Every structure is written in structure tokens, then in C-alpha cells.
Amino acid sequence: MILVVGGAGYIGSHCVKELVKERSVIVLDNLSTGHFWAIDEKAIFIEGDLRDEKVVEKIFLSYKIDAVMHFAANSLVSESVNNPIKYYENNVAGTLNLLKQMVKHNINNFIFSSTAAVYGIPKENVITEESFTNPINPYGKSKLMIEEMLRDFQSAYGLNYVVFRYFNAAGAHSSKEIGEDHEPETHLIPLILQHLLGKREKIKVFGTDYDTLDGTCIRDYIHVTDIAIAHILGLDALLYKRIDNNIYNLGNGHGYSVKDIIDMCERVTGKKATIEYESRRIGDPARLIASSKKIREQLGWETEYNLNKIIETAWEWHINKNLNKILK
Numbered sequence: 501m502i503l504v505v506g507g508a509g510y511i512g513s514h515c516v517k518e519l520v521k522e523r524s525v526i527v528l529d530n531l532s533t534g535h536f537w538a539i540d541e542k543a544i545f546i547e548g549d550l551r552d553e554k555v556v557e558k559i560f561l562s563y564k565i566d567a568v569m570h571f572a573a574n575s576l577v578s579e580s581v582n583n584p585i586k587y588y589e590n591n592v593a594g595t596l597n598l599l600k601q602m603v604k605h606n607i608n609n610f611i612f613s614s615t616a617a618v619y620g621i622p623k624e625n626v627i628t629e630e631s632f633t634n635p636i637n638p639y640g641k642s643k644l645m646i647e648e649m650l651r652d653f654q655s656a657y658g659l660n661y662v663v664f665r666y667f668n669a670a671g672a673h674s675s676k677e678i679g680e681d682h683e684p685e686t687h688l689i690p691l692i693l694q695h696l697l698g699k700r701e702k703i704k705v706f707g708t709d710y711d712t713l714d715g716t717c718i719r720d721y722i723h724v725t726d727i728a729i730a731h732i733l734g735l736d737a738l739l740y741k742r743i744d745n746n747i748y749n750l751g752n753g754h755g756y757s758v759k760d761i762i763d764m765c766e767r768v769t770g771k772k773a774t775i776e777y778e779s780r781r782i783g784d785p786a787r788l789i790a791s792s793k794k795i796r797e798q799l800g801w802e803t804e805y806n807l808n809k810i811i812e813t814a815w816e817w818h819i820n821k822n823l824n825k826i827l828k
């Protein structure tokens with residue numbers, strides 16, 4: 501049985517959908533940013549907080565857990581700058597609590613959601629796992645601290661782990677049942693699509709004076725189901741001892757500017773956006789593009805969704821969600 505912590509959230513719920521095809525799954529989530537409706541009905545759900553030792557211990561005593569996938573975190577960069585306590589408490593202390601219980605109950609396999617934010621402002625145009633890590637905000641720092649904690653737990657207690665550093669997760673499940681649904685929403689693609697659906701007056705572009713071709717920031721967008729598939733491959737590799745203790749970037753290897761994304765959203769939806777140009781958002785690096793060569797070579801990961809398909813699935817999900825609301 502696989503324990504998915506944060507399985508009601510955006511990326512966690514997509515991983516649960518893949519996992520339940522082959523395995524028994526139990527989800528622990530406090531529903532702080534996730535949704536009960538997003539959890540696949542084949543999974544067992546326990547509403548609780550990962551910082552609550554009793555809740556976590558009860559799960560480990562009640563079920564035979566083969567591996568833990570850990571998605572639960574707070575992950576808003578600007579919030580982390582203003583409220584670092586929340587980030588060190590939930591991300592770092594919460595993960596420590598989970599790992600302590602894993603050691604106590606002799607559960608050795610762990611998959612962790614890290615982020616491109618651990619690289620800070622990278623020097624390279626394309627980032628490999630060997631690129632220097634130098635996070636510039638408490639969110640990125642909290643994730644890097646956990647990565648370091650994992651190394652120590654490996655050498656002291658024999659914990660086997662895989663860390664995935666996601667670049668910009670986007671898109672929605674092909675069933676249109678689940679997709680990105682954050683409140684407040686801060687991510688570029690859902691904000692543009694909400695605007696094009698008439699739910700927001702305009703789309704703001706943060707910064708037009710970056711050292712990029714059109715002056716706006718460049719990111720590497722990766723479909724949430726491609727991320728989920730990487731987790732399945734990582735899990736199998738861990739359980740069948742083909743790898744241990746590895747860190748992998750998850751991205752498509754293509755960089756798109758904010759303007760490119762708006763253009764593509766307009767093309768997919770057939771609608772025209774109203775754009776407002778603003779000054780830079782604090783803490784945004786100009787360019788984040790992943791090399792995912794390592795996971796492609798070692799685990800045979802292949803991505804299925806290009807930017808066009810990412811935005812198409814996201815758009816279908818937004819329309820479907822809107823329809824469901826109208827019908828209710």
C-alpha cells in the first residue's frame with residue numbers, strides 16, 4: 501500500500517489517479533488547499549495533518565505501507581517571504597515529523613516533491629541536477645533543507661528516496677475530472693484561462709525588462725500527468741531496487757515566455773486577452789529551463805504533452821468546471 505500525503509492537491513490527486521490503477525492507495529490530507537472531490541474514489545482517505553504525530557503513527561500502525569509519496573506543502577513564493585514561519589513549520593517540521601514516524605515504523609521508501617526554486621537564479625540556460633543550488637526565498641530554502649535532511653536520513657537510517665524537482669506544473673487530467681484549482685490562484689496558465697472565461701478582468705504580465713527575447717520571464721511547463729508518470733517510474737525503481745537516493749528534474753526542456761503562453765492560450769481558446777503590463781514580481785528568476793536527460797536515461801521517462809496539449813487540457817477542465825457550476 502502506498503501512502504500519498506497531500507493526495508487531495510493538484511499534483512497529488514493526479515498521481516493518485518495513476519497509482520490506483522495498480523496499487524492500493526491511502527491519502528492523508530488536511531484539505532487546507534486540496535479538495536475532497538479531487539481524490540480518486542478507489543483511494544482510502546484520511547483527513548488529518550502531517551504535523552500531527554498521532555495521526556501519522558496511526559496510519560503506520562493500521563496499514564502495511566510500502567512507500568510514502570509526499571506532496572503536502574505550502575508553495576507560494578511571495579507568501580513564504582512574508583510568512584517564513586508557515587513554510588519552515590509546515591514544509592520542514594511537517595516533513596521531519598513524517599520521516600521520524602517512517603524511521604520508527606521501519607518504512608524505507610520515500611518520494612518527495614521538490615522544486616526548480618532550489619536553483620534560485622541559475623547561471624546556466626538549461627539546468628541539470630548538478631547545477632548549483634541557491635534558493636532565494638523561504639519556499640525554495642524549505643525544500644532544499646528537506647533534500648538535505650533526506651541525505652542524512654539515508655546515511656543514518658537507510659532511507660531510500662527519490663526527489664523530483666518539478667518545473668512549472670500545468671494542465672489537467674484527460675478525464676476533465678480534476679485540474680488545477682487553487683484559491684487564491686497565482687499560477688500563470690489558470691489565471692489567463694480564468695480571464696478568457698470572463699472570470700477576471702485582465703491578465704497582468706509581471707516584468708517586461710528581463711534579459712529574454714521579448715523581455716518577459718521564461719519557464720518550462722510540464723504536464724501534471726507527465727509528472728504523475730515520473731512518480732510511478734520512480735516508485736517502481738525504488739521498490740524493485742533499481743535505483744536509490746536520486747534527484748531528478750522534471751521539465752519538458754523547452755522555455756516559453758509569459759507572452760508565448762498568452763499567445764498560445766489565445767490560439768487554443770480562440771479568445772483575445774486584455775493584458776496589463778506591470779513591474780517585476782519579487783523573486784522571479786528570468787529563465788528556468790530543465791534538462792530532464794537524467795530521468796529519461798535512467799528511468800525511461802517520456803513526456804506526452806507539449807505546450808499546446810497542456811493548455812488544451814487545462815482549458816477543457818476550466819470549461820467543464822464552469823459547466824458543472826452552472827448545472828448545480
Ligand SMILES: NC(=O)c1ccc[n+]([C@@H]2O[C@H](COP(=O)([O-])OP(=O)(O)OC[C@H]3O[C@@H](n4cnc5c(N)ncnc54)[C@H](O)[C@@H]3O)[C@@H](O)[C@H]2O)c1
Pocket residue numbers: 505506507508509510511512528529530531532533534535548549550551570571572573574575590594613614615616665666667668669670682
Ligand atoms: N504546482 C507547481 O507548479 C509546483 C512546482 C514545483 C513543486 N511543487 C510542489 O509540489 C507539491 C504539490 O503542489 P501542488 O501544486 O499540488 O499543491 P497543492 O496545494 O494543490 O497540494 C498540496 C496538498 O497538500 C495538502 N497539505 C498541505 N499541508 C498539509 C499538512 N500539514 N497536512 C496534510 N496535508 C497538507 C493540501 O491540502 C493539498 O491538498 C508541493 O510540495 C509543491 O511545493 C509544485
Ligand SMILES: O=c1ccn([C@@H]2O[C@H](COP(=O)(O)OP(=O)(O)O[C@H]3O[C@H](CO)[C@@H](O)[C@H](O)[C@H]3O)[C@@H](O)[C@H]2O)c(=O)[nH]1
Pocket residue numbers: 575577615616617666667668669686687688689691703704705706707717718719758781784788
Ligand atoms: O499573473 C501572473 C502570474 C504569473 N506571471 C509570470 O508567469 C511566470 C510563471 O509564474 P507562476 O505560474 O506563478 O509560476 P512560478 O512562479 O514560475 O512558480 C512555479 O514553478 C516553480 C518552478 O519553476 C515552482 O517552484 C513553484 O512552486 C511554482 O508555483 C512568472 O514569470 C511570473 O512572473 C505573470 O506574468 N502574471
